[in-house]
Amino acid sequence: MSENPSHGSRGGDGHRDEEYGDEGQRNEERGVREHRDEGQGDEERDDGRAESAVGCLLAIAGVAVVGTFALTRAAYTIDGGFEAHARDWGVILVELPLVLFAGLVVPPLTWVVAGRRLRPWAAALVCVAVVGLGLWGLAACWHPPQGPDPGYGPGI
Numbered sequence: 431m432s433e434n435p436s437h438g439s440r441g442g443d444g445h446r447d448e449e450y451g452d453e454g455q456r457n458e459e460r461g462v463r464e465h466r467d468e469g470q471g472d473e474e475r476d477d478g479r480a481e482s483a484v485g486c487l488l489a490i491a492g493v494a495v496v497g498t499f500a501l502t503r504a505a506y507t508i509d510g511g512f513e514a515h516a517r518d519w520g521v522i523l524v525e526l527p528l529v530l531f532a533g534l535v536v537p538p539l540t541w542v543v544a545g546r547r548l549r550p551w552a553a554a555l556v557c558v559a560v561v562g563l564g565l566w567g568l569a570a571c572w573h574p575p576q577g578p579d580p581g582y583g584p585g586i
Contacts, residue, residue: 488537496533
């Protein structure tokens, strides 16, 4: 008999390899190993889905928080006051959409960047801190027109 290892002989004595038996068992064991590897891939894919879901939730929460903050500051500009004399279309058409877009984009991007280096709970804290700093910067720099003195009422 030949001493070719692919025929399953051991050392030329004509006995089959007891460990693998024949080619069918080798393929079955390979299939089991491949199946185990596929199972690990499914878990990794589930983690990717969870991260994507968190990113979407952060985008929705960011738009809600920033929108609430920005729309309350720009309420007088949107309403326009008495006879809409204070309506500022620059705020309505340019500034508010940019602020809302930042609220939509910044939290998920922060989650992705922080999530690559930190644990998920730390990445969430970084997202909260970045949104808080963004709102603080927005309050410090963005001043849409406000109504006149509160003592100045709507009139008779």
